[in-house]
Amino acid sequence: MEPLLKLSDFRVRYGAVEAVRGIDMEIGKGEIVALLGANGAGKSSTMNAVAGLVPVTQGRAMFDGRDITDLPPEAIPVSGLTLAPEGRRVFGTLTVEDNLRMGAYAVQDPDDVRRAQDRVFALFPILEERRKQWAGTLSGGQQQMLAIGRALMCAPRLLLLDEPSLGLAPRVVEQVFELIVTLRDQGVTICLVEQNVAGALDIADRAYMMRSGRIVGQGPAADMRDRSADSYLGAH
Amino acid sequence: MDLILQQSVNAVALGGTYALLALGLAMVFSIMGLINFAHGELMTIAGYVLMYCGLASVPFVLAVPLAILAAMAAAMAMERIAFRPVRNASGATMLVTSFAVAMILQVVFQNFISVRSQPVAIPDFLGQSVTLGGLVIGVNKIVAILATLVMLVTLELFMKRQKHGIAMRAAAEDFAVARLMGIRANTVISAAFALSGLLAGVAAVLWVSQRASVDPLMGFTPVLKAFIAAILGGLGSLRGAVAGGFLLGFIEVFLAAFLPADWQAFREPIGLSLVVLVLVVRPNGLIPAATLKAVKV
Numbered sequence: 001m002e003p004l005l006k007l008s009d010f011r012v013r014y015g016a017v018e019a020v021r022g023i024d025m026e027i028g029k030g031e032i033v034a035l036l037g038a039n040g041a042g043k044s045s046t047m048n049a050v051a052g053l054v055p056v057t058q059g060r061a062m063f064d065g066r067d068i069t070d071l072p073p074e075a076i077p078v079s080g081l082t083l084a085p086e087g088r089r090v091f092g093t094l095t096v097e098d099n100l101r102m103g104a105y106a107v108q109d110p111d112d113v114r115r116a117q118d119r120v121f122a123l124f125p126i127l128e129e130r131r132k133q134w135a136g137t138l139s140g141g142q143q144q145m146l147a148i149g150r151a152l153m154c155a156p157r158l159l160l161l162d163e164p165s166l167g168l169a170p171r172v173v174e175q176v177f178e179l180i181v182t183l184r185d186q187g188v189t190i191c192l193v194e195q196n197v198a199g200a201l202d203i204a205d206r207a208y209m210m211r212s213g214r215i216v217g218q219g220p221a222a223d224m225r226d227r228s229a230d231s232y233l234g235a236h
Numbered sequence: 237m238d239l240i241l242q243q244s245v246n247a248v249a250l251g252g253t254y255a256l257l258a259l260g261l262a263m264v265f266s267i268m269g270l271i272n273f274a275h276g277e278l279m280t281i282a283g284y285v286l287m288y289c290g291l292a293s294v295p296f297v298l299a300v301p302l303a304i305l306a307a308m309a310a311a312m313a314m315e316r317i318a319f320r321p322v323r324n325a326s327g328a329t330m331l332v333t334s335f336a337v338a339m340i341l342q343v344v345f346q347n348f349i350s351v352r353s354q355p356v357a358i359p360d361f362l363g364q365s366v367t368l369g370g371l372v373i374g375v376n377k378i379v380a381i382l383a384t385l386v387m388l389v390t391l392e393l394f395m396k397r398q399k400h401g402i403a404m405r406a407a408a409e410d411f412a413v414a415r416l417m418g419i420r421a422n423t424v425i426s427a428a429f430a431l432s433g434l435l436a437g438v439a440a441v442l443w444v445s446q447r448a449s450v451d452p453l454m455g456f457t458p459v460l461k462a463f464i465a466a467i468l469g470g471l472g473s474l475r476g477a478v479a480g481g482f483l484l485g486f487i488e489v490f491l492a493a494f495l496p497a498d499w500q501a502f503r504e505p506i507g508l509s510l511v512v513l514v515l516v517v518r519p520n521g522l523i524p525a526a527t528l529k530a531v532k533v
Contacts, residue, residue: 053412073415082416089413091406093526101399102406106418136526154418 002065004029004158004189005050005081009059012042012049019045021213022059027158032180032190034200034221037210043193044086046210047162051083052076063158077106077154084151086162086193088143092136096127099135099146103153112155120149123179141172148179152188159183162193177203201225242371243493244486249377249442251485252384255478256439257462258469259391260432262477266408266525267428268323270330271463271471274314274337276455278433281341282307282440283356283450284349290357304437311433312426323425338456345452353451362445380442387438388478391431395474404428408472409526461488468511470521479522484511 003026012020020042027033035043048054050061052073061069063081076082091099100120104113121128124145130138135146144164151159161180165173173196181203184190194200201207207224209217217227257275264272282303289299318337322329362376395401407414407424415421436455443458444450461484469480487507495503514522 051416053416072421073412074418074420077416077418085413085416089410091409091413093409094402094406098402098406101402102414102417102419105399105403150417 001028003027004064005191006062007046007050007059008062010046010049010056010061011058012045012054013057014045014054018057019213020049023208023210023213023215025208025215027189027191029157029189030184030187031206032184032192032204034204034207035191035193035210036195036197036200036207036224039195041210042213043210044162045213047083047160047191047193048085050160051081051085053083053085074106077156080155080157081160082151082154082156082158083160084147084162084164086166088140088147090135090138090143090146090150092134094135095132096135096138096146097131099150100127100153103150106154113153116153116155120152123152123182124149141168141175144168144172144176145179148176152183156188158189158191160191160193163195164192165194165196165199173199198225238370239493242373243489245371245373245377245381246493247486247489248482249380249384249485250489251482252380253439253442253458253481254462254465254484255481256384256387256435256442257459258465258477258481259388259474260435260439261459261462261466262469262472262474263404263428263435264432265466266472266474267404267411268319268330268425269327270319270334271327272314272319272432273331273334273459273463274318274341275432275436275462276457276459277338277341278307278311278314278436279440279443279455279458280345280450280452281310282437283444283454284345284354286441286444287354287356287450296357296359300441303441304434307437307440308430308433311429311436315426315429319429320422320425342452349452351452353449356444356448356450358445358448376442376445379445383438383442387435391435400427464508464511468514468521470524472525473521473523476521476523476525483514483522487511 005027007023007025009022009024010020011018011022023046035046037043045054049056052071056069060067063079066079068076068079091102094102100117104116107113107116126142127146127149135143138146148161148164164176168176177199180190180192192200192204201221201224204221206219207221208215209224217224261272261275264270285303285306286299289302314337318333319330322333362379365372365374395405403414403419404424404427407419411421439458462481465480465484466477468483469476469478487510491503491507
């Protein structure tokens with residue numbers, strides 16, 4: 001079957017630094033695929049380039065059979081793909097409700113927007129309680145939920161999650177990982193970027209390990225679990 | 237007491253005009269990190285449209301919307317032609333570009349219209365005054381205050397309730413993430429310029445109807461004041477710009493009214509010293525912007 005997202009010889013360069021050095025990656029429909037690696041391995045650069053935030057210097061990104069390599073970020077959510085960026089980056093001076101409304105900016109039908117909001121409130125009842133509150137006043141965990149909720153507002157088929165567990169208390173991290181499984185069960189394909197290797201491998205179907213801009217390991221999550229410790233520490 | 241009330245009305249009228257201009261500057265700055273010094277030329281353009289409409293005997297009620305529309309169109313054209321190519325350049329590059337746009341327009345006005353100040357036909361009723369509870373208030377002052385109020389309330393509602401207004405606030409806070417939501421960079425920036433043009437156009441009509449003349453450098457002084465007001469309020473903060481505009485209006489009008497005659501020569505430096513004093517106490521302005529550094533596209 002044709003993968004939902006396919007990166008081939010994917011490269012990203014910032015000036016003289018090549019952050020992503022020609023990677024190949026596939027994500028199948030309904031999978032949770034983890035993209036693992038240490039800080040600076042090129043994981044976020046890969047995600048940002050897929051979403052159009054930074055230019056792809058070489059290679060292609062195909063989403064659902066369509067070439068999205070050179071699309072600007074504003075064209076990406078329309079195609080059914082969305083990125084919840086690293087560091088949550090909710091709009092702190094907007095209310096929770098308005099953050100969600102912005103997540104649905106590309107959605108034309110008001111009924112679809114309402115349905116999406118109902119779904120987000122069902123997943124995160126706390127957001128409904130705080131809907132009139134400024135997003136900047138939420139706790140870190142709540143902001144992460146809002147960031148994911150906001151990304152869900154355009155009903156994506158593929159959700160790219162960049163470090164959703166970053167800076168969260170262990171109990172909240174667990175909630176976020178449980179939520180990712182729930183979303184997959186609802187039919188959303190997930191690409192999960194994580195430094196929390198153990199947590200990510202627990203819920204992922206497959207995983208890729210990145211180091212210095214290259215893929216240095218891949219396979220079913222179960223196999224990766226055994227190898228990951230060595231790979232993560234760079235002992236080979 | 238009456239004198240204080242009388243001067244307060246003047247201060248609100250003048251401060252309101254500064255507030256509209258400062259708000260336009262802040263709107264563009266909050267979204268793309270550009271301090272648009274050519275903002276004043278938008279005022280001048282609106283002023284000339286009023287002048288030509290007067291010469292062509294176009295009724296004033298038609299001339300006003302035409303002048304405002306001209307300022308909006310000019311603002312959008314400025315963005316498309318001059319600022320879009322340097323959008324990702326440094327703040328300094330954009331600032332110099334805006335100076336260039338301002339100077340080019342000033343020279344165009346000087347060479348193709350006139351170096352000298354031109355009279356603008358203003359309806360008589362604007363020059364009259366009414367007595368309200370013992371105060372004699374110029375109709376143009378009342379119009380200025382009402383127009384400012386209507387503009388500020390409308391914009392507040394737009395930015396708070398309307399999808400596109402909220403999108404502009406989102407883009408001002410985090411441009412990259414706003415684009416991830418599908419908010420188009422070109423649309424938002426163009427809209428910010430259109431709104432800044434609208435505000436400059438309204439301010440120009442108010443400004444010209446107090447003075448009944450227009451000259452090539454007309455926009456320079458009020459926009460310099462508006463820039464000071466925007467800094468006073470907290471650069472990039474919309475509410476701050478409005479607060480700064482009104483405060484500056486009060487400082488200027490009250491110094492002009494109550495400073496002893498021998499001191500009047502130092503009115504401007506005293507006023508600016510007060511501004512500096514406020515900034516010493518509140519370095520980020522009266523109402524600082526939520527995101528001090530504008531995120532580039």
